[in-house]
Structure formats: structure tokens, C-alpha cells
Amino acid sequence: xxxxxxxMSEQFEKAFSDCGYxxxxxxxxxxxxxxxxxxxxxxxxxAAKEYxxxxxxxxxxxxxxxxxxxxxxxxxxxxxxxxxxxxxxxxLAVYAEEMIAAEKLGFVHSENPKTIVVDYGGANVAxxxxxxxxxxxxxxxSIKRLCRFVGDTVIGDVHLGDWGLQMxxxxxxxxxxxxxxxxxxxxxxxxxxxxxxxxxxxxxKIYPAAxxxxxxxxxxxxLAHTATLKLQEGYAPYRALWQHILNVSVADLxxxxxxxxxxxxxxxxxxxxxxxxPDMIKRLIQSGLAYESQGALIIDxxxxxxxxxxxxxxxxKSDGASxxxxxxxxxxxxxxxxxxxxxxxxxxxxxxxxxxxxIFRVAEKAEICPDTKLIFLGFGTMNGKDGxxxxxxxxxxxxxxxxxxxxxxxxYDKIMENRTVSEEEAKEVSEIVGLAxxxxxxxxxxxxxxxxxxIERFASFEGNTGPYILYTIVRIKSILEKYESxxxxxxxEDEHINPVQTEAEKALIMEAVRxxxxxxxxxxxxAPHKICAYVYDLSNAFNKFYHETSIIGETDxxxxxxxxxxxxxIKRILETSIDLLGLSAPExx
Numbered sequence: 095x096x097x098x099x100x101x102m103s104e105q106f107e108k109a110f111s112d113c114g115y116x117x118x119x120x121x122x123x124x125x126x127x128x129x130x131x132x133x134x135x136x137x138x139x140x141a142a143k144e145y146x147x148x149x150x151x152x153x154x155x156x157x158x159x160x161x162x163x164x165x166x167x168x169x170x171x172x173x174x175x176x177x178x179x180x181x182x183x184x185x186l187a188v189y190a191e192e193m194i195a196a197e198k199l200g201f202v203h204s205e206n207p208k209t210i211v212v213d214y215g216g217a218n219v220a221x222x223x224x225x226x227x228x229x230x231x232x233x234x235x236s237i238k239r240l241c242r243f244v245g246d247t248v249i250g251d252v253h254l255g256d257w258g259l260q261m262x263x264x265x266x267x268x269x270x271x272x273x274x275x276x277x278x279x280x281x282x283x284x285x286x287x288x289x290x291x292x293x294x295x296x297x298x299k300i301y302p303a304a305x306x307x308x309x310x311x312x313x314x315x316x317l318a319h320t321a322t323l324k325l326q327e328g329y330a331p332y333r334a335l336w337q338h339i340l341n342v343s344v345a346d347l348x349x350x351x352x353x354x355x356x357x358x359x360x361x362x363x364x365x366x367x368x369x370x371x372p373d374m375i376k377r378l379i380q381s382g383l384a385y386e387s388q389g390a391l392i393i394d395x396x397x398x399x400x401x402x403x404x405x406x407x408x409x410x411k412s413d414g415a416s417x418x419x420x421x422x423x424x425x426x427x428x429x430x431x432x433x434x435x436x437x438x439x440x441x442x443x444x445x446x447x448x449x450x451x452x453i454f455r456v457a458e459k460a461e462i463c464p465d466t467k468l469i470f471l472g473f474g475t476m477n478g479k480d481g482x483x484x485x486x487x488x489x490x491x492x493x494x495x496x497x498x499x500x501x502x503x504x505x506y507d508k509i510m511e512n513r514t515v516s517e518e519e520a521k522e523v524s525e526i527v528g529l530a531x532x533x534x535x536x537x538x539x540x541x542x543x544x545x546x547x548x549i550e551r552f553a554s555f556e557g558n559t560g561p562y563i564l565y566t567i568v569r570i571k572s573i574l575e576k577y578e579s580x581x582x583x584x585x586x587e588d589e590h591i592n593p594v595q596t597e598a599e600k601a602l603i604m605e606a607v608r609x610x611x612x613x614x615x616x617x618x619x620x621a622p623h624k625i626c627a628y629v630y631d632l633s634n635a636f637n638k639f640y641h642e643t644s645i646i647g648e649t650d651x652x653x654x655x656x657x658x659x660x661x662x663x664i665k666r667i668l669e670t671s672i673d674l675l676g677l678s679a680p681e682x683x
Contacts, residue, residue: 095192095193095196095200095201095202095610096202097610097611097614098181098189098607098608098610098611099122099123099124099133099611101165101189102122102133102165102166102179102181103120103121103122105160105163105165105166106120106121106122106135106137106156106160107120108159109156109159109160110137110141110156112159113152113155113156113159115137115141115145115152115156116141116144119137119138119140119141120135120137121135121137122134122135122179123135123136125178125179127178130172130178131168131170131178131179131180132179132180132181132604133178133179133180133181134176134177134178134179135156135176135177135179136175136176136177137156137177138150138152138153138156138171138175138176138177139174139175139176142175148174148175149174149175150171150173150174150175151175152175153171153172153175153176153177154171156169156171156177157169157170157171157177164182164184164185165181165182165185166179166180166181166182166185167180167181167182167183168180181604183593183594183600184593186594186600186603186604186607187590187591187592187593187594187603189607190591190603190606190607190660190663191589191590191591191659193606193607193609193663194589194659194662194663194666198243198670199609199610199666199667199670200609200610201243201244201609201610201613202610203244203245204244204245204246207244207245207246207247208241208246208247208435208436208437209246209247209248209249209433209434209435209436209437210241210246210247210248210249210435210436210437210438210439211248211249211250211251211429211433211435211437211438211439212234212237212238212241212248212249212250212251212438212439212441213234213251213253213438213439213440213441213442214230214231214233214234214235214237214238214250214251214252214253214439214440214441214442215227215230215231215234215251215252215253215254215351215356215358216230216252216253216254216255216442217252217254217255217347218254218255218256218260219254219255219256219260219339219340219343219344219347219363220260220261220264220297220298220300220301220339220343221260221298221301221343222298222346222350222493222494222495223347223350223351223493223494223495224491224492224493224494225476225484225491225492225493225494225497226443226476226491227494228354228476228494228497228532228536229443229473229476229536229541230441230442230443230473231351231354231356232354232356232533232536232537232676233441233471233473233536233537233541233622234250234356234439234441235250235354235355235356235357235676236537236622236625236674236675236676237439237441237471237620237622238250239673239674239675239676240613240616240617240620240622240625240674241617243613243674244613244617249359249360249433249435250357250358250359250360251358251359251360251362251429252347252351252358252360252361252362252363253362253363253364253425254340254343254344254347254361254362254363254364255363255364256336256339256340256343256363256364256365257325257326257363257364257365257368257416257421258322258364258418259318259319259322260301260305261321261322261325261336261339262317262318262319262320262321262322262323262325263301263304263305263308263318263321264297264300264301264304264339265277265318265321265325265332265335265336266304266314266317266318266321267300267301267303267304267307268291268292268300268335269321270314271300272291275291276331277331277332277334277335278331282331286331286334286335290338290339290341290342291335291338292338292342293342294342294343294345294346297339297342297343304318319413319415322415323413323414323415326368326415326416336365340363340365344361348361350494350495353495353498353529354494354498354529354533354676355529355533355676355677355678356676362425364418364421364425365421366425366428367421367422367424367425367427367428368416368421368424370424370425370427370428371416371420371421371424374423374424374427374462375391375409375410375420377460378391378393378409378460379391381460383456383459383460384409387406388412389411389412390408390410390411390412391408391409391410392406392407392408392409393406393407393409393456393459393460394406395407395451395452395455395456395459397455404448404451404452404455405448405452407419407452407453407455407456409423409456418449419449419452419453419456422449422453423453423456423457423460423462426438426453426457426462426463426466426468427462427463429463429466430462430463430465430466434465435466436465436466436467437466437467437468437469438463438466438467438468438469439469439471439620440468440469440470440471441471441473442470442471442472442473443472443473443475444472444473444474444475444542446470446472447470447472450468450470450472451470454468454470469620471541471620472541472542473541473542474539474541474542474543474544474545475544476536476544476545476547477544477545477546477547478546478547479546479548481546484547497532498528498529498532500549501528501531501532501549501552501553502524502525502527502528502529503524503528504528504531504549504550504553505523505524505527505528505531505553505561506520506521506524506528508553508554508555508561509523509524509527509683514682514683515682515683519682522680523680523682523683526564526678526679526680527560527561527564527680527683528553529677530560530561530563530564530672530677530678530679531552531553531559531560531561532552532560533560533675533676533677534552534559534560534563534626534675534677535547535548535551535552535559535560537622537623537625537626537675538558538623538626538627538630539623540621540623541620541621541622541623555683558626558630560677561683562630562633563629563630563633563668563672563677564672564677564679564680564683565683566633566636566637566668567665567668567669567672567679568679568680568681568682568683569637569640570636570661570664570665570668571665571679571681572682573640573645573646573661574658574661574662574665576646577645577646577654577658580646582651582655584655584658584659588652588655588656588658588659589659590655590656590659591603591656591659591660591663592653592656592657592660596639596642596643598635598638598639598642598643599639599643599660601635601638601639602632602635602636602638602639602660602664603660604635605628605631605632605635606632606660606663606664606667608628609628609667609670609671612624612625612628613625616628622674622675625671625674625675626675628671629668629671629672632664632667632668632671633668636664643657645657645658645661
């Protein structure tokens with residue numbers, strides 16, 4: 095199903111061609127003067143120079159060709175040569191009905207679907223999810239869902255941090271606290287225990303203790319470096335212990351990501367790239383790209399036209415240990431072999447921009463994945479009201495589950511103020527709405543920009559918030575339920591949208607038919623905030639229509655049926671859109 099702007103442009107293309115002008119000038123756009131018209135075509139202004147005519151002369155010829163076109167209610171020339179357009183109300187209704195009948199609301203899948211890997215989440219094993227993990231998880235999840243909706247094959251990979259110094263720190267701290275464990279007995283023979291020697295709660299205490307100790311105890315830190323290297327070299331006791339750490343952590347991470355309504359197709363980590371590293375480094379050395387500098391292996395990536403210094407990319411430390419760059423480059427090789435993606439999208443903090451610049455340039459120079467487009471989708475920080483990165487009251491990093499609990503509690507309080515549902519139902523609804531408040535509050539901002547986390551604003555049922563969007567959907571559900579409970583059933587003859595009679599009605603349909611254009615724009619720019627902006631505009635248009643229109647009280651049953659058909663379309667558009675954001679709506683609020 096073609097987008098509305100495409101259909102209008104086609105009519106203008108025919109008019110331009112019939113008048114002897116190049117159809118390249120026939121593009122129709124949304125009006126930048128909505129007080130004058132809905133759409134506009136400025137092609138006559140551009141064509142005037144080529145055809146050496148006054149632009150209003152060309153515009154008059156074009157409008158004359160389109161005056162009786164059923165698609166338009168008005169096509170008017172305005173000097174010096176603009177063409178103002180108002181779309182036909184009957185055509186608008188027919189187009190909306192076609193959306194109802196079409197799969198995916200008429201969105202046409204890409205003719206050249208891609209295979210895309212979305213690298214998001216980036217959690218570290220043995221550490222709880224904190225507020226810093228919120229943005230990559232929900233932005234990446236939305237990008238994954240959006241690309242799938244368009245028709246791409248998308249593989250979401252959490253890409254766990256499971257192979258760096260943190261592993262050595264945990265192993266050495268565990269060694270200090272439990273030296274009796276068989277993993278630290280050099281004379282131990284036999285299989286290692288199948289059950290982990292710690293719970294997730296115990297494990298999450300071990301790493302902070304080890305990290306703090308390493309900052310004060312140089313000898314301990316050196317032992318941790320040695321343990322990391324032994325792990326990476328395949329030392330069996332440490333590999334067995336590492337597997338326990340991984341299993342316990344992943345089980346907990348899966349539980350917490352599930353609460354966020356975030357899922358991954360792959361639960362791979364940096365360790366999965368380890369088998370690819372030796373051969374990759376060998377080839378980088380043989381090609382002459384990699385060379386030693388102060389014992390480390392580096393690759394120059396700076397270009398002549400760089401406006402800032404781009405340091406060399408270190409791919410192996412002087413002690414032989416791998417770094418993030420090493421595993422990320424090896425992961426590119428692994429993904430190319432396993433999935434042959436046309437694109438890999440990395441969703442990560444803006445502060446990692448230099449890291450991705452370096453590894454992308456190494457990949458380009460070494461032709462590691464020559465047929466793959468590498469995209470860094472950087473996001474800004476979530477700040478508190480003081481403008482600084484969000485912290486707890488005592489200045490610590492807040493666990494993500496605490497953040498979710500706090501906003502769900504705020505939503506619960508607002509629901510209970512109205513006392514329209516029981517306490518038990520309020521708790522269930524507050525989980526759904528609270529999550530929407532949190533995720534929408536984040537996604538409604540352009541990903542690359544910082545934003546202020548304001549729990550009061552995000553949890554509000556008014557304004558550009560998740561609860562407001564969900565409340566709009568619930569309101570539509572309530573109206574449809576009242577209609578059906580009255581015993582009325584739509585017949586095949588009733589499945590039509592009414593000819594528009596009010597400005598609010600037309601404004602609502604106008605917003606509805608923008609869906610496909612919005613999807614295309616959000617997809618091309620990888621911009622979930624555009625989906626948020628759209629559902630907010632559509633919700634506003636619906637609520638204005640609702641307050642000005644008697645729907646259940648309409649006595650003309652045919653016209654009432656037309657309202658119900660329109661409401662079902664709006665509900666479907668809103669529910670489809672919020673699903674792309676990873677949200678869902680309750681039945682009542």
C-alpha cells in the first residue's frame with residue numbers, strides 16, 4: 095500500500111508531464127503553513143528557472159490539470175508560484191479503510207530486506223543491572239522490533255562482558271574467601287562440582303569487594319591480572335569456575351531483562367570470540383597493519399583529514415591479554431561467518447565513540463567484514479534533576495530493579511488516587527504502566543541526547559508520557575466494550591469510515607494515515623523517538639475528537655458504526671506503535 099504522499103505526488107507527476115515539465119518537480123510535502131493548507135507542492139518555483147517561465151504560470155497550468163481530481167478538495171496556486179493542497183475527505187476515508195484491510199496497516203515491506211545484527215544490552219556478568227543498562231536495552235529492543243516490522247531479518251545479541259579483568263578479580267577474591275574450593279587446589283583430580291559455589295546475591299557482593307581491594311592492593315591486582323590471563327589461556331579450574339559465574343549471572347540477567355520486556359536471540363559474550371583471536375592477530379601482523387609498540391600490539395587508524403587525534407588501536411596488551419577492541423574485532427569475524435549480516439548496529443554510550451571509531455577503522459583497513467555496514471548508535475546519559483548522571487540519594491549507582499520499583503510505586507499511587515480499581519488490580523496495572531512510563535520517558539528523547547529523569551513527570555497521566563498514551567488506548571477499549579455490551583454488532587455493510595463532518599474528525603484521520611510515513615522515517619533514521627512523537631500526536635488528535643464527539647450517544651446508528659470502525663483503526667495503530675517501543679496497554683486503568 096503506497097503512502098499518501100506518494101499517491102499525491104504521482105498525480106502531480108502526471109500533471110507536470112502532461113504540461114510538458116519534468117516530473118522531478120512534482121514532489122508533494124506536508125505543508126509548512128497548516129493554517130493555509132494541508133499539503134504543498136513547490137515544484138513550479140524550481141521549474142521556473144529551467145523552463146524560463148514565471149513560476150505562477152507553471153503553477154496555474156498544474157492546478158488546472160488537477161482541479162477536478164477526486165483526490166483533492168482544493169488545489170490552489172498562490173503567488174509567486176506555490177501550490178496549496180487540501181485532500182479530499184472522501185478519498186481520506188477510503189485510504190483509511192484500505193489501511194484497515196491491509197496487513198501491517200498497509201506498510202509495504204522492503205523490496206531488499208537485510209540481515210541485521212543489533213548489538214545491545216552490554217551487561218557484565220557477576221554484576222547487577224543498574225540504571226546505565228536501561229538505555230542500551232530499551233533503545234536496542236525498539237530498533238530490533240522496528241527493523242523486523244519493516245521486514246528485515248534481525249538478530250539481537252546481548253554481547254555480555256564475560257572475559258575481561260573482572261573475571262580475574264572475581265576469581266582471586268573467591269580464592270581469598272574460599273581457598274578450600276577445588277578450583278584452587280593444584281593437586282585436585284577429577285570433575286569439578288556441577289553446582290556453583292555461590293548464589294547470585296553472593297556473587298554480586300564478590301565483585302565490588304574485589305574491585306575496591308584492587309585499587310588499594312597492588313599485589314592483589316597483579317594476581318587478578320594473572321588469573322585473567324590463565325582463564326583466557328584455557329586453565330581448566332578457572333574455566334570451570336568461570337562457567338559457574340556465567341550460568342548464575344545469565345539466569346539472573348534473563349529474569350531482569352524479561353521484566354523490561356527485552357529479549358535477545360543470542361546470549362553470546364566476549365568469550366565466544368576468543369577462538370577467532372589468534373588467527374586474526376596473526377593475519378593482522380602478516381599484513382603489516384599491526385606492529386609492536388612498548389610491548390603492545392597496535393594498529394594506526396588516524397587519517398589525514400581527521401580534525402581530532404585518533405589514537406592507535408591496541409589489540410593486544412604487553413602481557414599478551416586481550417582487550418575490548420580485540421574481542422569486538424574477533425566478534426565481527428564470527429558474525430560474518432555465522433550470519434553474513436549486511437549491517438551491524440551497536441547501541442552503546444556516546445562516551446564509547448572513540449572505541450567504535452577505532453575498531454571500525456581497523457575492520458575497514460583489514461577488510462574484516464567488507465560487505466557489512468557497521469553503525470554506532472550512540473546514546474546520551476540519563477541525568478538527575480541536577481543535570482548530572484542519575485544517582486541514588488547517597489550518590490551510588492541505582493540498581494535497575496530499584497528504579498523500576500520506584501516508578502511503578504509512583505504510578506500505583508496515582509492510580510489509587512482515583513480509586514477506580516481494587517488494590518490488587520492497581521498493583522498489576524502499575525507494573526504495566528510503570529514500565530511504560532520508564533521506557534517511554536527514555537525513548538521519547540532523541541537517543542543521542544542526554545535527558546533528565548523526572549519520575550513525577552514520567553508517571554503523569556497527562557502530557558507527553560507513557561501513561562497518557564496507555565490511558566488513551568484504554569479509553570478506546572472502554573468505548574468499544576460499551577458498544578459491544580449494548581448488543582450491537584458491526585455488519586459487513588457497516589465496515590466503513592464516515593464521510594468527515596468535523597475538523598476534529600478529519601484531524602484524527604489525517605494523523606492515522608501518517609503511520610506508514612512515520613515508520614519509514616523512524617526506520618531510515620533508527621529513531622524510536624519518532625514513533626513516540628507520532629503516538630503522542632495521534633493520542634492528542636483522538637482525545638480532541640473524543641471530547642467533541644458523542645460516540646456512544648450518537649443516535650444515527652450508521653454514523654455511530656463509522657465511529658466504531660475508526661476507533662478500531664486508531665486502537666490498532668496505537669497498539670502496533672507501542673509494541674515497536676516494547677510497551678503494552680492494560681485493559682483498565
